[in-house]
Amino acid sequence: MRVQRVVTNETCNQNCWFCNARRPAEDPNFVARPAVRRRIAEALAADASEIVLTGGEPLLRSDVVDLVRRASAGGARVVLETNAALIDTPRAAALAAAGLAGARVPLTAWGAADADAITRDPGSFEAALRGIRALAAAGVSVEISTPVVRRNHALVAALPREIAGAELPVSGMVLVIPTTAPDATECAALDEVAAAVVAVADSARRVGLALRLDPATYVPPCIFERAERVAHLYALNRGNATRPDFAHVAACDACLVRDRCPGFPRDLVASGSIPTVRPVAEHRLRRRLTVVSTVEEQIAREFVGRDHSRNESGELVSEHTIRINFHCNQSCEFCFVSTHLPAAAEASVRTAIADAGREKAVVILSGGEPTLNPRLSEYIRLAKSHGARGVEIQSNAIRLADATLTATLVESGLDGAMVSLHGSTAEISDAVTCAPGTFASTILGLDELARQPVHLRINFVFCELNHRDFPRFVDFVAGRWPNAVIVFSFVGSHTDVVPRTAKLIPSFSDVAPWLHEGMARARARGIDVLGFDSMCGLPLCLVPDEERRHFSHIPLAPDGGQGEFVKGESCVDCAAADRCYGVRRGYAEIYGTGELRRLTEIELQLAPA
Numbered sequence: 196m197r198v199q200r201v202v203t204n205e206t207c208n209q210n211c212w213f214c215n216a217r218r219p220a221e222d223p224n225f226v227a228r229p230a231v232r233r234r235i236a237e238a239l240a241a242d243a244s245e246i247v248l249t250g251g252e253p254l255l256r257s258d259v260v261d262l263v264r265r266a267s268a269g270g271a272r273v274v275l276e277t278n279a280a281l282i283d284t285p286r287a288a289a290l291a292a293a294g295l296a297g298a299r300v301p302l303t304a305w306g307a308a309d310a311d312a313i314t315r316d317p318g319s320f321e322a323a324l325r326g327i328r329a330l331a332a333a334g335v336s337v338e339i340s341t342p343v344v345r346r347n348h349a350l351v352a353a354l355p356r357e358i359a360g361a362e363l364p365v366s367g368m369v370l371v372i373p374t375t376a377p378d379a380t381e382c383a384a385l386d387e388v389a390a391a392v393v394a395v396a397d398s399a400r401r402v403g404l405a406l407r408l409d410p411a412t413y414v415p416p417c418i419f420e421r422a423e424r425v426a427h428l429y430a431l432n433r434g435n436a437t438r439p440d441f442a443h444v445a446a447c448d449a450c451l452v453r454d455r456c457p458g459f460p461r462d463l464v465a466s467g468s469i470p471t472v473r474p475v476a477e478h479r480l481r482r483r484l485t486v487v488s489t490v491e492e493q494i495a496r497e498f499v500g501r502d503h504s505r506n507e508s509g510e511l512v513s514e515h516t517i518r519i520n521f522h523c524n525q526s527c528e529f530c531f532v533s534t535h536l537p538a539a540a541e542a543s544v545r546t547a548i549a550d551a552g553r554e555k556a557v558v559i560l561s562g563g564e565p566t567l568n569p570r571l572s573e574y575i576r577l578a579k580s581h582g583a584r585g586v587e588i589q590s591n592a593i594r595l596a597d598a599t600l601t602a603t604l605v606e607s608g609l610d611g612a613m614v615s616l617h618g619s620t621a622e623i624s625d626a627v628t629c630a631p632g633t634f635a636s637t638i639l640g641l642d643e644l645a646r647q648p649v650h651l652r653i654n655f656v657f658c659e660l661n662h663r664d665f666p667r668f669v670d671f672v673a674g675r676w677p678n679a680v681i682v683f684s685f686v687g688s689h690t691d692v693v694p695r696t697a698k699l700i701p702s703f704s705d706v707a708p709w710l711h712e713g714m715a716r717a718r719a720r721g722i723d724v725l726g727f728d729s730m731c732g733l734p735l736c737l738v739p740d741e742e743r744r745h746f747s748h749i750p751l752a753p754d755g756g757q758g759e760f761v762k763g764e765s766c767v768d769c770a771a772a773d774r775c776y777g778v779r780r781g782y783a784e785i786y787g788t789g790e791l792r793r794l795t796e797i798e799l800q801l802a803p804a
Contacts, residue, residue, distance in 0.1 A: 198245045199238035199271075203231050203262060207252040209278055209316040211303070213344045213373050213381040216251060228258060232265060239269035244491075247299075249276040254286075260293045267294025274299060276340070279326025280319055284333075287326075291333035298330050299369070301340045304350040305357040313346050324363065331364035336541070339368040340409070343391045344376070348383040352394035359402035367405030367522075367537060370395060370428075372412040374460045385463070386470045389418045396425050400630070403567030403594075405522040405537060413441070415456050416484055417473045426483035427526070427535035430493070431455040450474035451481040482694065497521070497532065498539045499547050504557075512584065515551035516559040519544055519574060523564040525591055525628040527617070529658055529686040529700075531693050534563055548574055552581025559587045566594040572607040579608040587611040587650075592640025593633050601643040611650035613682060614641055618661050619671040627660050641676060651679040652725075658686050659699055662706045665713040673720040681717065681724045683710075684731035687779065695781045702786045703737050711739055730759075735775040736792045751776070763788030770796045 204226045205218035224230060238246050246266040253259050254277050266273045274297040275290065300323055303313040310320035330337050339358065341351055351370075358365060370392060376382050383391070392408070399406040408414070408428045416422040416429060433455050441457035442464050450456070452475045459469055475481055500516040521536040538544070551558045558578040565571055565588050578586045588604070592614040595601045614637065618624035621634040628634075644651050653672055655665065665683075672681055686700045687693065717724045726732045727742055751774055762777035769775070771794045778788060 197241065197243050198247060199241060199243035200247045200249055201231070201234045201238055201266070202250060203248050203253040203256055203259070204251040206255060207250060207278070208255060208280060209252070209314040209319055211301075211314050211342075212346060212378070213342060213376040215373070215375060215377065216249075218251070226256075231262060235262065235266050235269070239266070239271060243271050245274060246271040247274045247276060252281070253277055254281040260286075260289045263290055263295045264293040267296075272296045277326070278314070278319065278323060279330065280316070280322035282326030282329050284329045287329040287333040287335065290330070291335050295335050297336045297338065297366075298327075299338050299340045300327055300330075301342065301371075302354060302358075303342060303344075304347050305353055309347070309350055313344075324361075327363060327365065337365045339363075339365050340371055341368060341395075342371040342373055343383055343388050344373060345381050345383045345387075348387045348391040351391050352398050355395065355399040355402050355404045355406070359404060365404075367407065368395075368399060369407050369409050371409040372414050374412070374463055384468065384470070385414065385418050388414060389420070389470070392428070393419065393421075393424055396428060400522075400524055400526065403522065403524045403564060405520065407535065407537065410435075413438070413457060415458060416452065416475060416480075417446070417450060418470055420473065422473070422475065423480055423483065426480060429484045430533075430535060431484050444469060444472065446472040446474050449476070451476065451478065452484055455485065478694075493533055494521075494536050494539050497536070498543070513554060513556040514559055515547070515554070515556045516561050516589070517544065517547045517551065518561050518563065519565050519571070520568045521563040522567060523562060523591075524567065524593055525564070525630040525633055527615075527628050527656075529656060529693055531687055532563060538568075544574070545577060548578050548583075549581045552578045552583040555582055555584050557585045557587065558583040559589060561589040564591055564593070566590050566592075566600070572603050575604060575607040575609050585610040587613065589613050589615075589654075590640075591615050591628070591633065591637055592644065593636040595640030595643050596636045598643050601640070601647060605647045605649060609647075609649055611652070612644050613652040613654050614644065615654045615656070616641070616668075617656055617658070618664050619668040620664075623661050623664050627656075627658060638675075641679075645676045645679065651676065652682045653679050655681060655683045656686060656731075657683060657701065657706050657710075659697070659701045662701050663709050665706075665709045666716055669713045669716045669720070669722060669724070673717070673722045677720075677722070679722075681722060681726075683724065683726040684729060685733070685782075687731050693781070695784055697785055700782065700785060703733060703790050707737070714739060714742065730776055734778055734791055735771040736765075736769065736794050737790065740798075761788065763791040765791050765793045769793045770799050 204221055206221050207217045210217065248262060253275060263273050273295050275295055276299045279300045302323060304310045307320040311317050327337050341354060343351055372388055373382055396406060406428060419425055431452055435455050435457060438457040440461050441459060442461045443458035444464060447453050447458055463469060498518055502514045503511050504514055520538040521532060521534050523534050548558060560574055575586050586608055587610060590612060616624065616637055617627040624634040625631045655668055672679055714724060727738050759779055760777040761780050761783050766772055766777060
């Protein structure tokens with residue numbers, strides 16, 4: 196996305212201590228209507244897909260609605276950076292009608308005492324909240340912008356919790372890191388910034404608030420003691436390697452992201468204000484900090500997935516998996532979803548759901564964590580209204596511990612849920628999800644789902660931390676949710692986001708004895724276990740004989756595996772070669788293909804019926 200910022204004026208009705216943009220008076224030539232309109236036209240001529248109208252405070256202009264209309268008419272998405280103090284219901288409606296798509300509103304702290312002291316504008320905090328609600332009610336997507344500075348770095352961790360508690364209608368939060376100010380002491384030191392960002396990230400994850408770092412005020416990941424805790428906030432690519440006001444330091448030479456990180460602001464380098472630098476030395480972390488292309492292209496790549504499955508009658512059924520948001524309140528290391536991404540545009544979500552419904556597909560609403568999206572029940576109704584064969588969610592069920600929410604989703608038309616649970620104890624599950632305390636909530640969410648007339652599947656991903664727990668996991672599920680189905684899978688090492696390491700991914704041979712024991716317990720207790728023949732399951736030759744009968748005898752499509760899989764020498768003459776994916780390339784990089792063996796037609800025919 197080509198983003199062009201257009202400054203509309205340079206005065207402001209607030210006077211934040213750290214602000215570099217505010218001027219005491221306007222330059223008549225700069226602020227003149229023809230001059231601002233010309234800057235908008237130049238931005239559109241430069242093929243801007245998003246125009247950000249900023250200031251000063253743009254709403255001090257009487258013609259701001261006209262400026263929005265001009266930018267929007269040129270085909271760009273229009274975002275307004277405003278403190279929202281001058282927004283009321285009629286003005287919000289006028290801006291929305293003119294084509295305003297988004298607004299970015301600063302909140303420096305929660306509560307009038309702290310926030311107003313920073314803006315030096317009494318009443319600014321309450322005015323901002325009123326403006327945010329008015330914009331959201333008019334259909335404008337609002338994002339909170341929070342500068343991390345000396346006066347608030349110890350306060351910002353509370354913002355996600357307070358925003359969620361107040362049910363403020365915002366799409367997410369962006370952290371801005373000023374490194375220059377009229378008084379340099381107003382800027383927080385980078386070690387203070389690092390501590391604040393980690394605290395906000397943890398707080399935002401707990402309440403499910405989407406969070407990102409402002410790319411315009413960049414700080415490198417090496418300032419964090421544990422950069423993996425905030426890796427989801429970064430979206431680095433090689434186009435980011437150089438910036439005019441940034442410089443690398445000597446320690447950058449050993450960093451794996453030097454080719455996509457511009458380093459530190461030159462002013463900080465010159466002043467010697469660089470904290471301890473921890474170069475990225477693990478490819479696992481490099482992958483998590485990286486996007487393949489632009490954020491918009493990454494969203495488009497992951498937003499909708501199309502697949503087919505066979506129902507109980509053997510009929511081939513179309514499935515559309517739609518990621519209605521990307522953020523999550525857990526942080527599983529094997530997750531292949533780019534959880535740092537903002538949600539797709541609301542219109543795109545609705546179109547994808549409606550299209551899937553019209554195709555009579557099963558609509559699978561996924562994420563990230565879809566229950567963090569306040570429109571989830573609305574999306575379920577939308578899918579059903581357009582004729583969807585069924586509607587399911589993929590969830591960790593943390594929020595479904597709320598019986599009212601769960602009942603609302605079912606009343607809206609929810610047919611099924613696949614809930615991720617990766618261990619039989621809190622110790623194992625919370626270690627896998629990197630989200631202490633969430634095991635208990637997932638259990639309560641599953642309890643609520645089990646009380647409802649929905650098809651309940653429980654997803655267990657085999658990884659190094661949990662594969663020995665599978666037999667106990669089967670017993671746990673059978674004892675608590677006897678009508679549920681277990682669906683297992685192996686870590687999918689098919690994207691650059693998932694670490695390709697034996698510390699995360701166990702071999703099929705290591706998993707086999709625990710899988711076999713778990714299957715024996717499942718058969719004894721009447722629990723169905725599925726997943727053998729999925730792309731995240733087992734090569735057919737490694738499937739226990741007694742389970743092989745469940746596989747389809749229909750050959751895979753010519754593009755089955757989508758180039759992600761490889762086969763070994765023993766696969767050449769295997770009787771199941773046309774219906775088996777083989778192993779993922781990432782798995783083969785670690786373990787090779789020596790575990791695979793040739794199956795004969797007799798072995799296939801003798802699979803127990």
